[in-house]
Amino acid sequence: MTITEGLTFDDVFLIPKYSDIEHRADVSTKTQILPGFTLEVPFVSANMDTVTEHKMAFSMMEHGGLGVLHRYLTIEDMLKEIDLYNAEVKAHGIKTSVPFVVSIGANDFERTKAAYEAGIRNFCIDVAHGHHLLVKRCIEKLRTLYSDIGIIAGNVCTYQGAFDLFSWGADCIKVGVGPGSVCTTRIKTGSGYPQLSAIQLAFKAKKDYLAKNPEAQKFIIADGGIKYYGDLTKAIAAGGDAVMMGSLFAGCKQTPGTVFRNENEEMVKSYRGMASIPAQSDFGIEDFNEEGISLTVKYRGNVKHIIERMVKGLRSGMSYSGARDIKTLQNVAEFVRVTQSGHFEGQPHKAFKN
Ligand code: XMP
Numbered sequence: 001m002t003i004t005e006g007l008t009f010d011d012v013f014l015i016p017k018y019s020d021i022e023h024r025a026d027v028s029t030k031t032q033i034l035p036g037f038t039l040e041v042p043f044v045s046a047n048m049d050t051v052t053e054h055k056m057a058f059s060m061m062e063h064g065g066l067g068v069l070h071r072y073l074t075i076e077d078m079l080k081e082i083d084l085y086n087a088e089v090k091a092h093g094i095k096t097s098v099p100f101v102v103s104i105g106a107n108d109f110e111r112t113k114a115a116y117e118a119g120i121r122n123f124c125i126d127v128a129h130g131h132h133l134l135v136k137r138c139i140e141k142l143r144t145l146y147s148d149i150g151i152i153a154g155n156v157c158t159y160q161g162a163f164d165l166f167s168w169g170a171d172c173i174k175v176g177v178g179p180g181s182v183c184t185t186r187i188k189t190g191s192g193y194p195q196l197s198a199i200q201l202a203f204k205a206k207k208d209y210l211a212k213n214p215e216a217q218k219f220i221i222a223d224g225g226i227k228y229y230g231d232l233t234k235a236i237a238a239g240g241d242a243v244m245m246g247s248l249f250a251g252c253k254q255t256p257g258t259v260f261r262n263e264n265e266e267m268v269k270s271y272r273g274m275a276s277i278p279a280q281s282d283f284g285i286e287d288f289n290e291e292g293i294s295l296t297v298k299y300r301g302n303v304k305h306i307i308e309r310m311v312k313g314l315r316s317g318m319s320y321s322g323a324r325d326i327k328t329l330q331n332v333a334e335f336v337r338v339t340q341s342g343h344f345e346g347q348p349h350k351a352f353k354n
Contacts, residue, residue, distance in 0.1 A: 006194035008179070009231040010343055012335040019322035024315040028325045033066070033219045033242050034122060034150035034171050039098065040064025041311055042236060042326065044221055045303075046246035047071065047103040047126055049256060049279060050271045054085040056254040056303065061089075061098045063307045066242070068124050068152075071103035072274065072283045075114045078102065082118045101152065106134035112142065122150040125170075128185065128275065128291070129177070130154040131161035139169045155223055157193035162205035162220075172219035174244065175202045179225030181247035182273035185291045195225040196238050196335075203239025203330070229310055233317030236326055237333035247271060251297035252306060259299045267299035 031042040045052045045060050047068040057067030089097045102115045103126040127135050153165050154174025165173045178185035178192030186192040199222045206218050222240030235243045250271035262268045272279050273292015280288045323329035
C-alpha cells in the first residue's frame with residue numbers, strides 16, 4: 001500500500017517573483033473554460049440550490065464570471081429558470097452574453113433534452129464521485145446525441161480521474177472531492193484529496209492529455225475549499241482555469257432564498273450542502289448518505305462588490321508573481337510549503353509587549 005502526500009491552500013504560499021507590473025489594472029484575469037467560451041474573471045458560482053439560479057447566474061455573467069444552474073429543480077422549473085435568465089439578458093440589452101450552463105445528473109437525459117430544446121448548449125454533469133462508469137456513459141451518450149454542446153464533468157480529485165474524464169470527452173473537468181465548506185464527505189466516507197494537490201494533479205493530466213492530443217482544448221474548474229481571496233490565486237496558479245465557489249458567494253442578494261433575522265437579530269440567508277439532510281429531503285430524495293451540512297450565513301449584499309474584491313485580490317496576487325495573465329501565472333508559479341508557525345505568522349497578530 002502506498003501513502004501519498006497531499007497539500008492544500010493553507011499549507012503553501014506563492015513565492016513572490018520579480019515583477020515589472022506597474023499597475024494592477026495591467027493584469028488580465030481573462031480565462032476560458034469551454035471551447036469558445038471566454039470569461040473576464042475566473043469565478044464561477046456553485047451549482048447549489050442556495051447559490052445559483054437565474055438571478056445569480058445573470059449577475060455573475062454581468063460581472064464577467066459564470067453561474068451554473070443546480071440540477072435539483074423539476075424540469076418545468078428548470079425551463080422557467082432558463083426563460084427568466086434569457087428575459088433578464090434581453091431586458092438589460094446584453095447582446096453577447098456568456099451562455100447559461102445547466103447541471104444534470106448522469107442519467108438525466110430527459111432534463112438534458114428539455115434544456116437543449118430550450119437553447120442550452122453547455123452542460124455540467126454533476127456527480128459527487130465523477131470518476132465513474134456512469135459519467136463515462138453519460139458523456140458518450142451526450143456526444144452521440146448532440147454534436148454542438150460543451151460538457152463540464154466532475155467531480156474528480158486524482159490524475160487518473162482527470163485524465164479519464166478528458167479522454168471520455170469532457171471539455172472541462174471540475175476538481176474537488178470534499179474540500180467544500182459545507183461538505184462532510186471526508187468525515188463520512190474517509191475519501192478525498194487535499195485540494196491544492198488535486199488541482200496540480202488535474203493540471204498535469206491536462207498537460208499530458210494535450211501533449212498527446214495537441215488539437216484538443218481542455219479546461220479545469222477548481223471547485224470548493226476557497227476560504228480567503230488569496231486561495232483564489234493559489235488555486236489558479238496550481239492549474240485552475242477558473243474557481244467555483246459556494247460559501248464566498250452565499251448570503252449575497254442574488255442567491256436564491258430569502259433574508260431573515262437569526263436569534264441575534266442579524267440578517268442571514270441559508271447555505272447548505274446539496275447532500276445535507278434539509279436539501280435532500282426538500283427534493284424528496286430518500287435513499288442518500290448525508291455528506292453535507294446546512295447553516296446560515298450573514299447577508300452580504302450585492303455580489304458585484306464581492307466580485308470586485310476578488311478581482312482586486314487576484315490581480316494583486318498575480319502581480320506578486322510578476323504575471324500579467326493566467327497562463328503566465330501557471331507557468332511561473334512556485335509554492336513554498338509552510339509550517340504551522342509560518343501559517344500563523346501570516347495571520348494578523350499582535351506584537352509581543354514587554
Ligand atoms: P465552498 O467551499 O465554496 O464549496 O463552499 C462549494 C462546493 O462544495 C461542494 N458541495 C458538497 N460537497 N457535500 C459535499 O461533500 C455536499 O453536500 C456538498 N454540497 C456542495 C460542491 O462541489 C460545491 O461547488
